[in-house]
Amino acid sequence: MSSSYEIETKxxxxxxxxxxxxxTIDGVAQLGEKQCFHLSALYVDTQDLALTRAKITMRRRTGGKDAGWHIKLPASGxxxxxxxxxxxxxxxxxxxxxxEVQIPSEFRDTISAVTGGAKLYLIAQVGNDREETQLLDASGRxxxxxxxxxxxxxxxxxxxKPQRWREWEVELAEGVDEVADLLRACESTLVAAGAKVASSPSKLLSALGDVAP
Known part of the structure; x- marks a missing residue:
């Protein structure tokens, strides 16, 4: 088991x-490698969506660079x-x-206080054809x-109901200090190109649609 922190905007x-x-995004000097992936994520929760209500997501995802089981916990700020x-x-x-879904044993303690030991079930599947590009600063970082x-x-x-949409997502690399400035710069450039800041914070909530808590 391992962990990381992600800061992203959609x-x-x-x-x-x-x-x-x-x-043209302030702070970006050049583009790095571009890769294409097909991702398929299966999302798991209790029947009353206890994890989703607590802003916790659990999924099993194949494809891409980080295939595996993932739990995302709420941000503190x-x-x-x-x-x-x-x-x-x-x-x-x-x-x-x-x-009933069996989850990795190392995840059980993380969610037990939220689920109270309730059974877990598959609630949604999210497929994603992704084009991913690294954005580099002047030093090549x-x-x-x-x-x-x-x-x-x-x-x-x-x-x-089944749904389809397109979205752009920007995730900051770990260790980047200029968090707020970079996020503002991305928003300025992408909104000018015709995008809107996402009204939904996650693909799961978008997938749930009208049945989201």
Whole structure:
């Protein structure tokens, strides 16, 4: 098991919106490697969505650079980042619709106070075709990661509906100090290109739609 902190911001964007020149973001001098991934995430919660209500997300994701089980915990402040705890894919079986989900044993203590030991079930699936670009400063240091995401989802709760959308996501590299300045610079450039700051804080809440708590 390992953990990290992530600071990210999301933007809603139309399917045909052109990507701006990302080097026009203040602080970004050059672009690094671009990679494409297909990600598939299975989200797990209690039947009454205790984790979602507590702003905790738990998923099993395949594809990309960090395939595995993840728990994201709430941030303590606007720029403090969310703690993300990781476990290997092999730490627990793949969840299936309508069946009680077994989670990595190392996750149980983290969520027990919230779930009270209630059974866990698969609540949503999020598929994502992602184009990911490293944003570098003048020294060549990676300071941010820009993701152009085309998302399709299924909600397995009563009343849930399949959905599709596109979003841009910016995640700051660990150890970057200029957090607020970089986030403001990203917002300025991306909004000018036609994006809007996302009304939903996460893909899971967007996937749940009207059945979100």
């Amino acid at each position: 933007f809603e964007v139309e399917a045909d919106t052109a990507l701006p020149d990302l080097t 606007p720029h403090s980042g969310r703690k993300e705890i990781h476990a290997d894919l092999s730490a627990a079986p793949e969840p299936a619709v309508g069946q 990676a300071i941010m990661e820009f993701c152009d995401d085309r998302v399709s989802t299924q909600c397995f709760l009563p009343g849930g």
